[in-house]
Amino acid sequence: MVEREVYCALGLTDAEYQKIEQIMGREPSSTELAMFSVEWSEHCGYPRSRKYLSLFPQTGKYQALVGEDSGGFILDDLAIVFKMESHNHPSQVEPKQGAATGVGGIIRDIFTAGARPIASLDSLRFGPLSEPYNKYLLKGVVDGIQFYGNCLGVPTVGGEIYFDESYSGNCLVNAMSIGVCKKKDLARARASGTGNPIMYVGSSTGRDGIGGCSVLASAEFGEGEEKRPTVQIGDPFTEKCLIEATLETLATGAVVGIKDMGAAGLTCSSAEMAHAGEVGMEIDLDKVPLREEGMEPYEIMMSESQERMLVCVTKGREKEIEDIFTKWDLHGVVIGYVTDDKKVTVKHQGKVVATIPTEALAKAPLYEMKMEEPVKLKEMKKLDLNSLPEPLLGHDAERVGSSARKGTDRFTVGIYNDVLLKLLSAPTIASKEWVYEQYDHMVQTNTCVLPGSDAAVLRLKGTKKGLAATSDCNSRYCLLDPYRGAQIAVAEAARNISCSGAEPAAVTDCLNFGNPEKPDRYWYFVNCVKGIADACKIFEVPVISGNVSFYNESPKGAINPTPTIGMVGVLNNIEQRCTSEFKNEGDVILLLGETKAELGGSEYLRVIHGKIAGEAPALDLAGEKAVQALVREAISRGLANSAHDCAEGGLAVALAEACISSKDKVIGAEIELKEVSALRPDVHLFSESQSRIIVTCDIKKADKLIALAEKHKVPCDTIGRVGGDKLSIENWVDLPLARLASAWRNGLKEALA
Amino acid sequence: MKFGVVVFPGSNCDQDCHHVIENVIRQPVEYIWHKSKKLDGVDCVVIPGGFSYGDYLRCGAIARFSPIMDAVIKFANSGGLVIGICNGFQVLLEAGLLPGAMLRNKDLHFICKFVELEVASTGTPFSSGYKKGQKIRIPVAHNEGNYYIDDKGLAELKKNDQIVFRYTDNPNGAVADIAGIVNKERNVLGMMPHPERSSEAELTSQDGLPIFQAIVERLKKNG
Amino acid sequence: MYEAQVRVTLKRTVADPQGLTVKHALESLGFNDIAGVRMGKFITLQLKAKDQAKAEAEAKDMCAKLLANPIIEDYAVEVIKS
Amino acid sequence: MYEAQVRVTLKRTVADPQGLTVKHALESLGFNDIAGVRMGKFITLQLKAKDQAKAEAEAKDMCAKLLANPIIEDYAVEVIKS
């Protein structure tokens, strides 16, 4: 028997090791053991999450493509392919290269499906910027994303950045990529046809990313220490060549199947391609282009060197393929062939070093995990509004609070100015310009709505149509209520898509959680998955791909449960796209949806009162659907000049953003709310009630818009007019645009200084 | 009349340039692979933006030695129209077809955004469609657009009216706010901003289009 | 005044795609006997330190804290009088 | 085998924003006696040249042709046996 120390170091449990022995009917070789360990890991085999992922709906208005590496949907004769993936741990260790290789990995998933990558998004989460290491992480991650994405020529068109204590010690880097191809050109990630050659293409193999094997090595081979780097270095230039060479190769029609070598490298690509095609595969490691000398077979099988792929080619056409890769100065070599024994057989220096049934590798065990609601949650949900002084900054709470409500006392004019400015400059809310201006977000000339609006909009050249894309998750809501928080993430993504005029079409996700072996973490996971599944059913959008990232913990505990949602929507006429900023002097401002006393989990509560508490905002999915249908119809009928959803920071922040987010022209607004006395001013201003959208419209069209809202049974209030050079909201806020803009535009930069 | 868009490994604005020429100004255009040694029959060479060879040593340094560059240099020296955009500009500098060199942006970050340019010279086959002093909006996207030339060189540029575009709000530290220059003979243009990204209404600015149109005009005149 | 010359190089085990690309470029220029190319940084620091030993200690401290990334890079410092 | 160590530095007359930024960063870490920082490249070439002189000549040729841009950069080459 292999020593316990060895398989434990590979991340295998006693039970798993026993199972492997049982499957093999003998003691596994070191190469075999390594192969099992990576294939059965959560990253590849999903043993702890598979069961619940099956809850996700897989159908919607558009025909969904689900399965294999990345999913997508069919739009006329096009396939829209997209996926999101995490690179959290590598980024925490080496932010630039970690993020860069994360982008590289997700983009490979897209073009191995035969699609040309047309856009990326990045969803990032860090601890507070008051800690120097968090600054270093953010700067490094952004540097890595720009370094890789810009060089590739794939525009990074959107994303999100949140800051929360829980990510100190475990940042999140989730990268999403979208690709497009003709439906008939979609490629498969499978091998078939006994005797067909298997080709290795791309970069050479080194010892990158070999982590857990060190013990394996010392137990068996006693190698020197300086042999195992775990940091992978991104090579966007090679990946760019690989994209072009791969798409050229697929166009030959000589490719049977193709898969990228991502996590678990050659092991995963060979086993899964063979398994998907119900065949076997024999590969000869002596043919693999190596970058380093003396690599052991298990090292070659586990290496996570970047920018490599495995291709199954029609017999007789390998030279053609080789020539294409040679033209792009890349490796393209036959390393094996398809067999009919449903086994992966690996040879090295003439000897068989592994032979495993693909079924056993590809079907990781399935675990039943314990789950339990965390005890402290009930306490956390308690929030008594009356215990919150309003407003705080330097005023006598009692006196100001009550007169502000009446809105008469002249001394109270603008008493919320400072609160609003503080929120606007909070890094979670502040403009992300410092980040997205470092990304080439225009290359490929499809970006019709640039970053800075609710969703990015891309045209589909050669058609009248466009795509809208966003990524969203407020993990604080998920912490307070995982089921509802996850639903809100889906709803917000859909709302952002709808505000651009597009209709939600499909979802990808990246499920970031703590250690699933701890029952409270697992409880969060399961409830978030259920929330996503149920919300997607209501919105009629399929979950077409995704990724699970467990074990996101630091010594201080788990990260907030963070089920990031990536969504793509369809715009039938690219000319009917909408952006979030106010356009014209004199336009009427309407608030769709209803404001309720919902400060639980809000940014206001955290930034101003230092609390993470209360109930997550309520979500009525039917009402949410109605508001979104309304805004889409208003946009398509030319009734809305702008649309912006209310998210973190509530109505006041959304209004301020609509005033100042355009770089060319800032424009003011004067707001008078309905039923002012019904709620506290801070609730009016900063409540994060869901399903609310601010739209503006030409005064002559206002009646039509109001009638449309009635038709959709959506509450709709006229709350003011666009114009002037300041934002005033009742007499609580009264600020010149320049002050709003400087707080919001400089907030992140200053926090990073 | 035919345009040729050079493709180096790592070029990534080649398809964007091709698209504008083919679908917006509707002229014949083809890609020219960098390993080719001939430009056959091309009337205007476009060296597109991107990261030729990853810009791994220095922007444009390795591309400058691609086999096609000998033909491009010959073409330029015999009066052919050559336009280098972004990385293309850097390649032209490395190749010595234009004077000066590129340094990293002064704040050391990649910058992608719309900028305002002032048309400083209309006396070139590329900028004749603008009015002198006209303000135009065209995006930049680069890491190393901080144009450098020594004082003597700068005086030369000025004396010969070689500065074609200047930034009105210098984003990268370039000497004398230079965004684009021509050679003395005025047939080779290098510019950091991307006119191909601002030639269609959907992309919010069409201020780059006159460059492509001016080239067409000139080539028509040349017959 | 002292000049500290700092060489920051990628650890031997870390892949260097830049170096590889430069190697290919040199080969295509006809340099045929190159076995390897590695790219690194060369940083010169002018230091107003009291003596050479202090300048060296300081420069090393700077490397450890900022100039090199210990996860992927090594560094070497040489100090001369300037 | 010889190792050519190539240092490529910005000419004195050319501004070095990166060096300046690094200087500020070092100062904010408490290093207070820095008079200047300049950033350059350090390239190591493994050469299968016949002898040291040949290796050096070759490395210099590489610098002149590709590794340095004479408009903005200087270079220095040192060859050791490896």
Ligand SMILES: Nc1ncnc2c1ncn2[C@@H]1O[C@H](COP(=O)(O)OP(=O)(O)O)[C@@H](O)[C@H]1O
């Ligand atoms: N990491 C990022 N990368 C690129 N763009 C970003 C990033 N973070 C935010 N953005 C962009 O900034 C804008 C505002 O983001 P956010 O406040 O998250 O919007 P919303 O609340 O509507 O989801 C969006 O256009 C978004 O795509």
Ligand SMILES: [Mg+2]
């Ligand atoms: Mg939004």
